[in-house]
Amino acid sequence: MMKKTMTCIICPLGCRIEVEGERAQGYSCPRGRDWARQEAAAPMRILTTTVPLRGGEIVLLPVRTRGPVPKDRLWECLARANSLLVEAPVRVGQVVCPDLAGTGVDLIATRTVAEIGKD
Ligand code: SF4
Structure with missing residues (x-):
């Protein structure tokens, strides 16, 4: 061993x-x-990144996985996250991609963002 x-x-x-x-x-x-x-x-990591956001007061939405994902699948998860386009409004904790890249772990917003021009 x-x-x-x-x-x-x-x-x-x-x-x-x-x-x-x-x-x-x-x-x-x-x-x-x-x-x-x-x-x-089997090393695991939480993925934190940003995804494009349309119609919000910011253009990149901070997100993270709800729990750890296998470390050797981080690039695959990042590629899937990079392919997303989220529509505002978004609430903190909202699932923006369920079962990210087939890991069984959801990708969630870590910030609330209002729709542009609305409160
Ligand atoms: S959690 Fe902190 S105290 Fe516990 S083993 Fe790790 S570094 Fe040491």
Whole structure:
């Protein structure tokens, strides 16, 4: 079994964690241990980006995935997000693309944007 060494990104402490199979050491809390095991087995990330917005008071809508997606599918998810054109108005938390790139995770707006010329 190969040993992987990583720096935990869950909190600013940045513990150095070694993972070998199900065994992990160097973590200071269960969250870090679970993150490191997941990171070693199948890394996941939240995608944050912007998508084009039509008819709103801004032209790029900030969005993120509702939960983490597989790290090796981030480019595919980004390509799908880049292909979107969202219509204003938009509410924060609104789903702008369900099941992003077949990951089972929704892409949601992180900002409310009114329709241009309306409140
Ligand atoms: S292991 Fe726990 S304490 Fe250490 S960086 Fe990760 S979350 Fe923070």
